[in-house]
Amino acid sequence: MQMSRSVFMAKAGLLSAIALSSWAHFAQAQIEAPDPDALDAVLDRFVDEGHYPFLYARLEDRDGNVAYEHSVVNRDLLPDTEIDGQTWIRIWSMSKIVTISVVLDLVEDGILSLEDSVARYIPEFSDMQVAVASDGRSLAEVDYEQAVSACPFELVPANSEMTVRHLINHEAGFYYATTGIPCIDSELAEKNVATAANADEFIANLADLPLIQHPGTTYFYGTNTTILGMVAERATDKSLKQLVEERLTGPLGIEGLQYDLPPAADLLPRFSGQDGSLRMAHSGELDIFGPDVPDYDPEHQLHLGGEGMLATADGYADFLRMLLNHGTLHGTRFLETATVENIYAPHTQLDNPEGHNGFNLWVTGEPTRAREQGEEGLWVGGGYEGTHFWVDPRREFVGIIMSQIFWINEGGYGRDEAFRGELYRQFWAAESQ
Secondary structure, eight states: OOOOOOEEOOBTTBOOTTTOGGGHHHHHHTOBOOOHHHHHHHHHHHHHTTSOSEEEEEEEETTOOEEEEEEEEOTTTOTTOOOOTTOOEEOGGGGHHHHHHHHHHHHHTTSOOTTSBHHHHOGGGTTOEEEEOTTSOBGGGSOGGGTGGGOSOEEEEOOSOOBHHHHHTTOSOOOOTTSSOHHHHHHHHHHOGGGOSBHHHHHHHHHTSOBSSOTTSSOOOSTHHHHHHHHHHHHHTSOHHHHIIIIIIHHHTOOSEESSOOTTOOOOOOEEOTTSSOEEOOTTOOOSSSSOOOOOOTTOBOOOTTTOOEEOHHHHHHHHHHHHTTTEETTEEOSOHHHHHHHHSOOBOTTOTTEEESSSOEEEOHHHHHTTSSOTTOEEEEOTTSOEEEEETTTTEEEEEEOOOBSOOTTOTTHHHHHHHHHHHHHHHHHTO
């Protein structure tokens, strides 16, 4: 049924300065190392019970030492597939923080400003309209229970100027075809934007559609970061793929984070649990854009900054370690320290008791600790097909959980919280001795 492999750098059951130098407080105290078998068991259960086709978890310290990794695979679904830190994964929204980081690098170089008008680079968006309900509220303000009654919507001119900052903060008014408001979802789905030939065609499709809110009014998750990447392309006259390679992955020596599938690589199947049991996903079932999804074809000149990247766990961990090290990796600086501090500073959802949103990076609040699901101050993110990451700036390590599944079935929820909970309970127990 499953394959598993665990590694935990420990000696005689104790952490040492040699094993994990960045967790020196453990080594100095000579306390017992966390129990990898208990961590394995959490992941194994979610696969053994039929909730996930596979799970791969990885922890790395700030220097890239692998502190823990474990892979468990449902052999009924993937009989001959090995999943490890070099397996290519569709990371979807884990692309967003990469795009934001590249844009902030452009800001540091004076090529862009957070307060720049988006229309300066994308004039097609100069006269955007906003969809509003019959009572004048933007559709972003309509309660989910009232979604159907919001149709048909009316159109009014946007009453504020859309900026680069609005795109980063999901305040620009773009959305996915999954808002739950039928009349606006169907219009976006009909455009089938994932199949656009290039950014110009993608932009033309969205320019025909209304925004879901006036720019700057509230947080509404959507294709804002995708448009952000297109702003960067137009500001530099380079593709987002080029910008990532030339500014980020190339100089920092990151392998395993890119657009387009490498020639000799294969992608894992798409799985769904929507019917209560795991199966291959049906065509069109992943409907975030409509009927189609990104194809990762090197010949396709559309690079989706919010959804379109591929990564290995090893490669994405390198990117996270750059953030953990406040802008540097392998001795090379990519972002200034102050820029990284701004990424995890409070920007949106400031009244949320669970934490706050930085620049599309969720920062956990005290309730995470109270529920024993981690700690306050973790930087957290994830993707559409079951990918998850977090950065622990206090203990100085990064964590990644990879899978490929659309629609988690009943019993499969709480995976990330369960794994982090087991890990942090071990930390707390060790630190209390």
